[in-house]
Amino acid sequence: MLRARRAKLDQLAERGIAPFAYRYERTHDARSAIAALGEGAGDAPGPEVRVAGRLVAWRAHGKTAFAHLADRSGRLQLYFRQDELGEERYAALDLLDLGDVIGVAGPVFRTRTGEATVRVASYELLAKSLRPLPFGKEEVVDGRAVLHSGFADAEQRSRQRYADLAVHPDVRDLFVARSRMVSAIRRFLDGRDFIEVETPVLQPLYGGAAARPFVTHHEALDMPLYLRIADELYLKRLIVGGLERVYEIGHDFRNEGVDRTHNPEFTMLEFYQAYADYNDMMTVVEALLVSTADAVRADASLADASLAERVPVFRPPFPRVQWVPALNSALGADAMSLDMSALRAAGERVGVEHVATLSRPKVLDALFQALVEAQLDAPTFVIDYPRELSPLAKPKRGDPSLTERFELFARGKEMANAFSELNDPIDQRTRFEAQAALRAAGDQEASGVDEDYLRAMEYGMPPMGGVGIGIDRLFMYLSGTTHIRDVILFPTMRPE
RNA sequence: GCGCCCUUAGCUCAAUUGGCAGAGCAAAUGACUCUUAAUCAUUAGGUUGUAGGUUCGAUUCCUACAGGGCGCACCA
Numbered sequence: 001m002l003r004a005r006r007a008k009l010d011q012l013a014e015r016g017i018a019p020f021a022y023r024y025e026r027t028h029d030a031r032s033a034i035a036a037l038g039e040g041a042g043d044a045p046g047p048e049v050r051v052a053g054r055l056v057a058w059r060a061h062g063k064t065a066f067a068h069l070a071d072r073s074g075r076l077q078l079y080f081r082q083d084e085l086g087e088e089r090y091a092a093l094d095l096l097d098l099g100d101v102i103g104v105a106g107p108v109f110r111t112r113t114g115e116a117t118v119r120v121a122s123y124e125l126l127a128k129s130l131r132p133l134p135f136g137k138e139e140v141v142d143g144r145a146v147l148h149s150g151f152a153d154a155e156q157r158s159r160q161r162y163a164d165l166a167v168h169p170d171v172r173d174l175f176v177a178r179s180r181m182v183s184a185i186r187r188f189l190d191g192r193d194f195i196e197v198e199t200p201v202l203q204p205l206y207g208g209a210a211a212r213p214f215v216t217h218h219e220a221l222d223m224p225l226y227l228r229i230a231d232e233l234y235l236k237r238l239i240v241g242g243l244e245r246v247y248e249i250g251h252d253f254r255n256e257g258v259d260r261t262h263n264p265e266f267t268m269l270e271f272y273q274a275y276a277d278y279n280d281m282m283t284v285v286e287a288l289l290v291s292t293a294d295a296v297r298a299d300a301s302l303a304d305a306s307l308a309e310r311v312p313v314f315r316p317p318f319p320r321v322q323w324v325p326a327l328n329s330a331l332g333a334d335a336m337s338l339d340m341s342a343l344r345a346a347g348e349r350v351g352v353e354h355v356a357t358l359s360r361p362k363v364l365d366a367l368f369q370a371l372v373e374a375q376l377d378a379p380t381f382v383i384d385y386p387r388e389l390s391p392l393a394k395p396k397r398g399d400p401s402l403t404e405r406f407e408l409f410a411r412g413k414e415m416a417n418a419f420s421e422l423n424d425p426i427d428q429r430t431r432f433e434a435q436a437a438l439r440a441a442g443d444q445e446a447s448g449v450d451e452d453y454l455r456a457m458e459y460g461m462p463p464m465g466g467v468g469i470g471i472d473r474l475f476m477y478l479s480g481t482t483h484i485r486d487v488i489l490f491p492t493m494r495p496e
Numbered sequence: 497g498c499g500c501c502c503u504u505a506g507c508u509c510a511a512u513u514g515g516c517a518g519a520g521c522a523a524a525u526g527a528c529u530c531u532u533a534a535u536c537a538u539u540a541g542g543u544u545g546u547a548g549g550u551u552c553g554a555u556u557c558c559u560a561c562a563g564g565g566c567g568c569a570c571c572a
Contacts, residue, residue: 004523062528112530132522134507137533152508155564210572256571365572389572
């Protein structure tokens, strides 16, 4: 099959046709060409257009041929006639294949069946497709394109995202929508006087979360470096420096399992606002979600209307659920006063595995996940986590056994994690040292003492609220996607 | 990490109890001047994921391995 297309290259060369062009001057895309014809054009030829795209369907009938050209905006029918193009140019159409990138020029008209179509006066080959794309057949049922037996293998679609995108307009839509969402986030934060910054991906110490890092090595400095697991500690240094409101959108890396909600590198948004606490940040998160959902829903480029319909409508304020009372009422007991054996018994009742080996905070967390988090379908803030679960948050005013922390849950998944950020360097050192002890005892997820960060905090760190939002998961929620692989252009995979 | 399932033509899938490996699309050749999953005729296309085993005979049964999917666990 590849051979047949190579042979066509030779024939093209014999006819003096260049198979790979340099440019093509377009006047319209598929959508605007159709719009340019207008509604009531009848048989009268409409405006001349020059469009370019990939050849995705071909129906030859001897001395005429119909085809479809696809570009980013949609599909456009082409009509080739021998009497229009001349015998030589018409015969050269035999050297075209599905998947070729071509440019065509001619007037738009309406066919007998009413479809806006370019009556091709001239065409140019812009790029020869030497490898067949796995096109399916598209059938129009009730005005909607239905794809038949195309490129279904989920693994190959992820590996060859270029082919997946090339043959699936709805996949293109999804990633365009993701880009719109990220743009909306930037607009939202820029509009509130945040500045976007870039902090190191390669870090001599990792921190800001609990996760196993990827380790690499710098040759010239002869030192280990870690790919960041979070942006947190660098962004908070910038608050010390007086930038007051900062955010970063970038990749974090965690050396952990891959499943339908985890990819080893993923996109994280973190933002920090000086002089704000976690209550302020809840309000910011609500407004941010409304704004991003609106942006995705309103994306005019979506050919797939069902995507816009899937975007949930947020109606703030979201319910606030306090961690301890929520767990107690689900458990029917005062969790914080239960001893370990009672907690483990409760864990076993709800199906927590290896409950006998878990520490007290882990059992509490597992109970909460099973009994409360998994039940939270509508967006809900869980607030005021026990201190033992939240080493990075400030103690709660009025109840030092709790912390000023919230997590946002929707459809049973964590969407955001935020604190009134700890800004007491003496307290911070104690917590770092506790982490370092865990690490020395073999916990690879624990971080060490970050002396430089402590130095920054000792200069005086304003109080601040900080929020982390997983962009991939947020987009999964907005788009109704169930697999993280389907919202990452090139997900991490084993080599072929 | 554990359990279940999958791997056959470029793509999507068949193959009866273990008995000559098939179809549609894509491809090639030909016919066709308003088609749209175009149609019609002809042709070509395979180390059935890999390595072993059982058997007269394996796509089919068994073992191991590789890759993938789903579920569970882990991931504050």
